[in-house]
Amino acid sequence: MTNSQEKNSAAPQTLVESAVNDLIKYIRENHLKVGDPILSERELSEKLGVSRTVVREAFKVLAAMHIIEVGAGRRARVRKMEGSVIALMMSQAVHTEQMSTQQVWDARRTVEARSVELAAIHRTQQDADKLLQLVNTMRDSEDDPILMTQTDLAFHSTIAKASRNPLYPILVSSLTSAMIEFYPKGWRTLSDKAEHDAMVNRHQKIADAIVKQDREQAVIAMAEHFNATILKIIDNGLT
Structure with a gap:
């Protein structure tokens, strides 16, 4: 079974949690700063081996945590720290x-x-x-x-x-x-x-x-x- 198949055989919530962790890791490893754009849903879906729905849900989680900001018609970006x-x-x-x-x-x-x-x-x-x-x-x-x-x-x-x-x-x-x-x-x-x-x-x-x-x-x-x-x-x- 491939890594992608193993991921997709997991529970949906686990997939989202995994995608959240992967996205945080991606931001850190690529040294992204406040305002820097993140890969698109399609690109991240391919990179992480999960569906775009999972990526979209991960975006929502990170946006709720104020780690990224998302807006209609534009790419998600790293958000400024606030409390x-x-x-x-x-x-x-x-x-x-x-x-x-x-x-x-x-x-x-x-x-x-x-x-x-x-x-x-x-x-x-x-x-x-x-x-x-x-x-x-x-x-x-x-x-x-x-x-x-x-x-x-x-x-x-x-x-x-x-x-x-x-x-x-x-x-x-x-x-x-x-x-x-x-x-x-x-x-x-x-x-x-x-x-x-x-x-x-x-x-x-x-x-x-x-x-x-x-x-x-x-x-x-x-x-x-x-x-x-x-x-x-x-x-x-x-x-």
Whole structure:
């Protein structure tokens, strides 16, 4: 029996899984980069010894995993790395009680401690200006939890991008998305202006340390922020 016959005698799902692995191997072995085209369905069908239907299903799997992008009338291409699949997985884990909000926060604390340190080293003037602007927006948005949430997310995203490590924006975004529903609730639990101002001031300290490129103070300020936030989560039963 030939290799092709052996493949086609397997269960359909196994064929698709095999084709997915073969396609990933093909991308790596041919050193394809973001935006580079992949062989057509016909070419891959011949190369892998499977039907075009199997290749098409493998394309769908890889597209769902955001490894490739497919579009009508054009060849599939290697897709840029992003974290929506990881975010969905983590969000589902929280909602199905496989992990808690506190555990996600704990993981974020570790990631952001390093992220803020690198941001203090590598930040540009544009990064610094944006962080200060975001803090000002937070300060002026006491009565708008939705705007506060959006600004808070943008603040941490800006720090992650300023780290100049492309993995940190994905990790921060994914971990944040897992508990996105908490954010407006969290801001609403700040009982008075003093609590709100204290939270904003902690963000201000982080921004100021990054602006000054003081990596040690940036890490300390981020730790203080997470300590206060996690205590607030516990106090309000937002687990």
